[in-house]
Amino acid sequence: xxxxxxxxxxxxxxxxxxxxxxxxxxxxxxxxxxxxxxxxxxxxxxxxxxxxxxxxxxxxxxxxxxxxxxxxxxxxxxxxxxxxxxxxxxxxxxxxxxxxxxxxxxxxxxxxxxxxxxxxxxxxxxxxxxxxxxxxxxxxxxxxxxxxxxxxxxxxxxxxxxxxxxxxxxxxxxxxxxxxxxxxxxxxxxxxxxxxxxxxxxxxxxxxxxxxxxxxxxxxxxxxxxxxxxxxxxxxxxxxxxxxxxxxxxxxxxxxxxxxxxxxxxxxxxxxxx
Amino acid sequence: xxxxxxxxxxxxxxxxxxxxxxxxxxxxxxxxxxxxxxxxxxxxxxxxxxxxxxxxxxxxxxxxxxxxxxxxxxxxxxxxxxxxxxxxxxxxxxxxxxxxxxxxxxxxxxxxxxxxxxxxxxxxxxxxxxxxxxxxxxxxxxxxxxxxxxxxxxxxxxxxxxxxxxxxxxxxxxxxxxxxxxxxxxxxxxxxxxxxxxxxxxxxxxxxxxxxxxxxxxxxxxxxxxxxxxxxxxxxxxxxxxxxxxxxxxxxxxxxxxxxxxxxxxxxxxxxxxxxxxxxxxxxxxxxxxxxxxxxxxxxxxxxxxxxxxxxxxxxxxxxxxxxxxxxxxxxxxxxxxxxxxxxxxxxxxxxxxxxxxxxxxxxxxxxxxxxxxxxxxxxxxxxxxxxxxxxxxxxxxx
Numbered sequence: 001x002x003x004x005x006x007x008x009x010x011x012x013x014x015x016x017x018x019x020x021x022x023x024x025x026x027x028x029x030x031x032x033x034x035x036x037x038x039x040x041x042x043x044x045x046x047x048x049x050x051x052x053x054x055x056x057x058x059x060x061x062x063x064x065x066x067x068x069x070x071x072x073x074x075x076x077x078x079x080x081x082x083x084x085x086x087x088x089x090x091x092x093x094x095x096x097x098x099x100x101x102x103x104x105x106x107x108x109x110x111x112x113x114x115x116x117x118x119x120x121x122x123x124x125x126x127x128x129x130x131x132x133x134x135x136x137x138x139x140x141x142x143x144x145x146x147x148x149x150x151x152x153x154x155x156x157x158x159x160x161x162x163x164x165x166x167x168x169x170x171x172x173x174x175x176x177x178x179x180x181x182x183x184x185x186x187x188x189x190x191x192x193x194x195x196x197x198x199x200x201x202x203x204x205x206x207x208x209x210x211x212x213x214x215x216x217x218x219x220x221x222x223x224x225x226x227x228x229x230x231x232x233x234x235x236x237x238x239x240x241x242x243x244x245x246x247x248x249x250x251x252x253x254x255x256x257x258x259x260x261x262x263x264x265x266x267x268x269x270x271x272x273x274x
Numbered sequence: 275x276x277x278x279x280x281x282x283x284x285x286x287x288x289x290x291x292x293x294x295x296x297x298x299x300x301x302x303x304x305x306x307x308x309x310x311x312x313x314x315x316x317x318x319x320x321x322x323x324x325x326x327x328x329x330x331x332x333x334x335x336x337x338x339x340x341x342x343x344x345x346x347x348x349x350x351x352x353x354x355x356x357x358x359x360x361x362x363x364x365x366x367x368x369x370x371x372x373x374x375x376x377x378x379x380x381x382x383x384x385x386x387x388x389x390x391x392x393x394x395x396x397x398x399x400x401x402x403x404x405x406x407x408x409x410x411x412x413x414x415x416x417x418x419x420x421x422x423x424x425x426x427x428x429x430x431x432x433x434x435x436x437x438x439x440x441x442x443x444x445x446x447x448x449x450x451x452x453x454x455x456x457x458x459x460x461x462x463x464x465x466x467x468x469x470x471x472x473x474x475x476x477x478x479x480x481x482x483x484x485x486x487x488x489x490x491x492x493x494x495x496x497x498x499x500x501x502x503x504x505x506x507x508x509x510x511x512x513x514x515x516x517x518x519x520x521x522x523x524x525x526x527x528x529x530x531x532x533x534x535x536x537x538x539x540x541x542x543x544x545x546x547x548x549x550x551x552x553x554x555x556x557x558x559x560x561x562x563x564x565x566x567x568x569x570x571x572x573x574x575x576x577x578x579x580x581x582x583x584x585x586x587x588x589x590x591x592x593x594x595x596x597x598x599x600x601x602x603x604x605x606x607x608x609x610x611x612x613x614x615x616x617x618x619x620x621x622x623x624x625x626x627x628x629x630x631x632x633x634x635x636x637x638x639x640x641x642x643x644x645x646x647x648x649x650x651x652x653x654x655x656x657x658x659x660x661x662x663x664x665x666x667x668x669x670x671x672x673x
Binding site for chain 2: 058059060061062063064065066069073076079081082106107108109110111112113133134135136137138139156157158159160161162163166170181184185186
């Protein structure tokens, strides 16, 4: 199977041809530690994650709500490095782990590591792409170029405040998928999603040459079910991270609970009769 | 070409490293700012408030006794921002930004604050213009600066303690940005220093530049020439930028930004971002930061709470790179000595932040030539610090 931007896109399209939205579960890496992260990655793939979003913790996660902030604080106690994450992925790829993985993280640790080095090492270890929420289109030029060169997915974000012509430009620069932020706000599951979300997703899908994933605020199977017809993929983060937070002291139970939750999410991705 | 460039960059620094949700709001703010910068009604209103409400122009005061104490060979002037309403230069910016927010039709004002000076100045401007105001403050700071919390509440603002991260200024900024991401349509975020994503460093610089413009006019009237040296403390860097900026093209004027060396540059307890930090990205800007090897942001420390920030304005980073401004650092102990000297020689109790600038002048006074004209920005008054200084001196004696 291919790796990189193409692998991400193919995994999503494959789910779509099976009559469902792709499921993209998110976990914060190194929470509670990297060994559990490894177990979780296997479990997420097995439970039906089509692409996995792996968070690299940052001291100042300004697009995240309390749940992921707390996860980052827990993870940072392990003093994780980007190299640790890349080694983990390299090892898992050798063991036959085939599900596409993208790392989500804030720019500074990546920039400090070196974007060129990161793009290159990502290709070498089999990391498929990156999501950098504080790197908007205007500042992303260098990264987009490097990612293209190494064929890694450069997943940009669009928000409800993004005007349509700008959304089209962002989508055009994205590879792997376009990350559509469902709410004007930060991450964290919500009872209610915006009324006009389905309409906005219709427009985003129309304007985007790459698949559209919707994320932020989605944590309930019924929300996944309601959105499945309108998005190519659905990202669920905080609701999973909450479970991880709850079972910090019981890693086996943690993995089991996450697995069973992700299974229910996966079932909800079906687009019914279509 | 004037900086920042069209994309908000000062050389490699600055820019707009924010979540996509905020990009349209930053565009809107930039457009509105450019429009009102040339709008005579806006400029007249700003002038009115600066004069009759803030109390500008502030005096440029010749500090004869301080000069005498330092050898008698210098002409030392203090730019008295401590005499403005609310007691610090922060009000120059908050009046401008809240006025701008009102013109833009925003109903709600948010701000971050560390020591509480910017929070108080924002709450003041919001009260004056009748807008709702929410101030984010690190939970630790709300305890250390309880009196300023109460002042903000008296002014009708809501103070929300921030419990995440280090529970100090940087986390208060994170939380203010999160609020702004969520309420961007109704809310204007009043950033308190020359930091954050473009256009903030430019807007805050421009509103604070009134300090340097007045200084230039005043020193010409008093001395018939430009000063030789400007000294100001640098945390985020707004008072320094306000003083320096109108002199940037006057090559004869030497400029010195004084950072907080805290307990020493060889410890982890300082705020000397430009002196020992390294470039990186935080709070929407590329600039110098205090960070570890893998790019996690470190906590900052200074006896002066207003300098306690692990970043610095991107234009200062640019001035460091070009060499236009010298950045140095003064430790807690020296700052307290500056605090004491100014109090005793001039009867002016300076803010601990400003005391860093005074302290650096004390250190270099001997090496400056006779007749040298030095302007020190006295960015704020020290009433807020009196209790902290008392504690510090007590502990110092106790050991």
